[in-house]
Amino acid sequence: MYQETDLKEMDKKIKTIKFAADELKEMSCKFPAVYRNTARILASVKMLEINISDIMDV
């Protein structure tokens, strides 16, 4: 089973991905191909948060 340290590490990487995707989305509002694909990445990141990040503080 997963240790708390593994989960913390996963959560850290999810935050990193989210930060990068948010930045990419912000800089691409005049670039539909990047903007829409980043929006989809962020939707997937949300699923990672539901599966890992949300559990971290309970």
Add this chain to the structure above:
Amino acid sequence: MNQDQRYWNPVLETLPQEKLKKLQLKKFKRIFKWAYDNSKFHRGIYEKAGIKPDDIQSFEDISHVPKVEKSMMRDIQRKDPFPYGDALCVSLEDVTEFRQTSGTTGQPVYQADTWQDWEWWAESWSYVLWSQGYRPTDRVFIPFGYNIFVAFWAGHYGSEKIGCEVVPGGVLDTKARILKIQELKATAMMATPTYILGMAETAKKKMGIDPASLSINKITCAGEPGASIPSTKKRIEEAWGAKVYDHVGATEIGAWSYECEEQPGGLHVNEGLFLVEIEDVETGEIVNEPGRRGKMIITALDRQAQPCIRFDSKDIIEWAPEQCSCGRTYRLIKGGVIGRADDITKVKGVLLAPSAIEEVVREIDGLGEEFEVVVDKVGDIDQITLNVELMPGMEKQRESTEGRLKDQLRLKTNLGYNIIFHEYGILPRYEVKARRFKDLRKKH
């Protein structure tokens, strides 16, 4: 990836109940605030009840949050923004999916989803399918007419997310679907129990193919309670030589429950993604102890565009007393969804659930898969007519079959029935939700 892994999410699905409760409370507060801040409809009903986001600190506080009924959603949809109304929490440009309810209980309700919601739909179906043994090695055939309803679209995307190969059986007719399953050696499929039984019948009687000889080893049923009714499950499993699992979800809620590989006689509530409360129909009290039936009030804890917060689903359920041997800590509801509050009706003063009739019909040999129940009044007295089909070659057993049927119905439902036998193939066949129960008393 290790395909032997038993759980889709080994942490969340085995989280101790006290931690699950903390998670649900945290997520309820979050979705409540989201709806309060972004939907005129939600803010309106909460302000009227005098509840603000910071007021929610416990499950007791949650129980005071106003419920939302389907009829309210229908009214909302006459307002802007078209066509969803003011329950919408995002701008129309963020909506990527339109679906509507099947309209079984009245005017269909329109449902908006963002792409994030759609990912969430696929995610919640991934929990369902993984628990039922779907793995990337599976070839999943979906014998369903994909259309405006959410049914099986999300199952399709959930299968893809897991890594299965998906074969969309869309507009093919039943024979073509059976041939495609045979040709491609599909290993799994999902559809309504009625249709799955109808497919088996077509394969056997019209094509000379024994469905059990095909390669299907698991079937997920949804849309009707059949796969949680033991006699119906048994018929499907025997016909296809496959394990049959139930799943219950709804357009306006999401994929909230699943039967796992252990087939524990009930469904797990996905308590990481949903909060299920059971409300006593008479007193309105929240029921936490097993064995007491009530109405399901459900919250989808992560749904964004059109939130589902304390939705009065009208589904009748009860908590199971035991934990599942699969190791999941998610609680079980015993026997799946037992019925709907608006389907369970009083006949001659006795509460009648249509699923109880199905259970009897499906366990009697010599009867076809289809049946129809009509409740009417003769003078001032309620009368129930049960239309059934006799299988070919069973004519000589008609009298004994009728006797068994009446005895079992009396035993299981405490009511008497007028039985009408029909020739095999006469009663309507359904692909989507079967409508086998007709109450004509209101028409008088």
